[in-house]
Amino acid sequence: MAGIYIHIPFCLQRCNYCDFYKTTQLEKQPELVHALASEIEMRAQMLNHTEVGTIYFGGGTPSTLSPEDIEYLLGAIFSNYNVTDDAEITMEANPDDLTIEKLSELAELPINRLSIGVQSFQNNLLELMNRRHNAEQAVECIKNAQQAGFDNISADLIYGLPGLTLETWESDLNKMAELNIQHLSAYHITYEEGTQFDKMLKKGDIKQISEEDSVLQFKALIEWSKANGFEHYEISNFAKPGLYSKHNTAYWQQKRYIGIGPSAHSYDLRSRWWNASSLNKYLKGIETGDPEIESEQLTVQDKFNEYLMTSLRTMWGIDKERLLENFGEGMANMLNKAVEPFIENELIKEVNDHYILTDAGIFISDAILEELIIA
Numbered sequence: 126m127a128g129i130y131i132h133i134p135f136c137l138q139r140c141n142y143c144d145f146y147k148t149t150q151l152e153k154q155p156e157l158v159h160a161l162a163s164e165i166e167m168r169a170q171m172l173n174h175t176e177v178g179t180i181y182f183g184g185g186t187p188s189t190l191s192p193e194d195i196e197y198l199l200g201a202i203f204s205n206y207n208v209t210d211d212a213e214i215t216m217e218a219n220p221d222d223l224t225i226e227k228l229s230e231l232a233e234l235p236i237n238r239l240s241i242g243v244q245s246f247q248n249n250l251l252e253l254m255n256r257r258h259n260a261e262q263a264v265e266c267i268k269n270a271q272q273a274g275f276d277n278i279s280a281d282l283i284y285g286l287p288g289l290t291l292e293t294w295e296s297d298l299n300k301m302a303e304l305n306i307q308h309l310s311a312y313h314i315t316y317e318e319g320t321q322f323d324k325m326l327k328k329g330d331i332k333q334i335s336e337e338d339s340v341l342q343f344k345a346l347i348e349w350s351k352a353n354g355f356e357h358y359e360i361s362n363f364a365k366p367g368l369y370s371k372h373n374t375a376y377w378q379q380k381r382y383i384g385i386g387p388s389a390h391s392y393d394l395r396s397r398w399w400n401a402s403s404l405n406k407y408l409k410g411i412e413t414g415d416p417e418i419e420s421e422q423l424t425v426q427d428k429f430n431e432y433l434m435t436s437l438r439t440m441w442g443i444d445k446e447r448l449l450e451n452f453g454e455g456m457a458n459m460l461n462k463a464v465e466p467f468i469e470n471e472l473i474k475e476v477n478d479h480y481i482l483t484d485a486g487i488f489i490s491d492a493i494l495e496e497l498i499i500a
């Protein structure tokens with residue numbers, strides 16, 4: 126089973142924390158949509174003998190496209206790939222794009238999952254992040270999406286933001302529970318080099334919250350998920366029973382995927398390659414039939430480290446049998462030895478031949494992984 130990711134790089138304005146590849150050249154949308162359809166066709170032989178179980182429109186902001194454009198791209202995928210009948214088809218969306226009219230048109234398409242970028246229900250923090258919507262629009266948009274028939278909705282929230290208190294974070298989480306969504310992705314804010322937030326931090330215009338407050342907000346998130354029937358199935362992801370993101374879970378389980386569009390990455394179990402992070406270069410490359418691509422061949426060590434980094438962050442953990450099968454006795458034994466002190470300190474537990482982070486281990490997952498991967 127494989128996945129297809131389509132990158133829609135357009136944004137109407139730039140959020141202060143964001144370091145994804147994006148552009149505000151919206152006038153190039155029609156050109157991009159045609160180029161994406163060409164790339165979809167061009168790459169079809171890569172998944173010749175593999176069924177496609179997930180399709181994901183990410184960005185940027187896919188909801189800047191019209192439902193007709195999305196339908197056209199889905200048509201190109203369905204006519205070139207073997208898409209399963211029950212494929213998960215997700216579209217990321219910003220609340221201000223999802224009008225009632227647009228939602229009802231999208232509901233007519235095979236899209237069966239929406240991932241809505243709420244980020245916060247605090248208007249002062251939404252402004253600080255330079256988001257285009259306000260809290261009221263976010264609430265309305267989730268309600269309207271449900272009204273239009275979407276019954277698998279994920280929302281994103283950011284915590285650890287400058288000025289976010291434990292009380293306001295808990296009230297944001299409770300608002301999510303009231304809205305009866307199926308999935309939550311909650312990320313701690315990061316200050317990536319070159320972003321506006323990074324500049325504001327360096328100038329002293331904003332201040333990071335303390336490490337202690339970050340941990341308290343993460344703890345509150347975990348408590349909230351337990352109290353509201355969500356499974357904490359990956360460090361930053363929470364789902365109602367069984368409603369995990371199939372697309373992202375496939376990434377974490379090292380399944381094959383292809384990425385379409387500027388900056389999109391692909392993976393075929395042995396190597397990874399990615400398109401140019403430039404709309405103009407991408408369009409030119411597709412037009413001439415020679416898209417600019419960079420790639421890397423994955424060594425056994427790369428694959429071992431990636432397996433540890435992705436699987437240990439999930440509730441399924443590291444599968445000892447898979448480790449042995451894929452990496453041999455030497456590497457499997459090396460890991461068995463390396464996890465011993467973490468098991469003794471109750472940071473990792475062994476359940477049915479899987480190494481899984483304990484509740485205490487989840488809080489220091491990065492530090493644990495640093496000890497386990499091969500440098």
Ligand code: SF4
Binds near residue numbers: 147
């Ligand atoms: S966070 Fe999303 S909407 Fe905001 S600039 Fe980044 S890609 Fe665009």
